[in-house]
Amino acid sequence: AEVDRAGHARYFTTMQMLLATLALGGSGATMPPPAAEIARQVIEAFRGGDFKRAAEIQLQFSVFPSRWMHRGLTATMKAAMRLIGIPVGDLYPPYVSLDPDETAALAKYLQTTVLAKRLVVDPRG
Structure with a gap:
């Protein structure tokens, strides 16, 4: 442009x-x-x-990060960073992190992306 x-x-x-x-x-x-x-x-x-x-x-x-945006972009990206082995800390109130089921779903989805090789959490549980 x-x-x-x-x-x-x-x-x-x-x-x-x-x-x-x-x-x-x-x-x-x-x-x-x-x-x-x-x-x-x-x-x-x-x-x-x-x-x-x-x-x-x-x-x-098309799926990432929108599927988890009900928690907010920061919560979603912090969870994703943790899943690829780069923990960047927890959220501060009033914000909340993804719950365990949401985190597992995120890990499972990331397994289908170019980030899969970096996952340190097994998305199968």
Whole structure:
């Protein structure tokens, strides 16, 4: 897009719109870790011309993090970080973490993503 050309401001969108943003000439999207690792692989595939792979990876954002957003983005991402072996602390009240069933469901879903190789928690229980 025009704003990414020299002399103009840069703009970013969200993880759910990353591939569309890249296709329109955008730079990327704003997001917390570990979603940024998924996004990196979308960007690498797109820049490498492997649009099918970029689309396959982008689809991982169709479920993650939205399925757990009733707890909030921070709670979801902190749980995901813990599941991939990077504990970043607990939430402070009034916010609450994912419950054990939600965490297990998140682990199971992450097993289907590019983050699977980093999981330190067995999603099968």
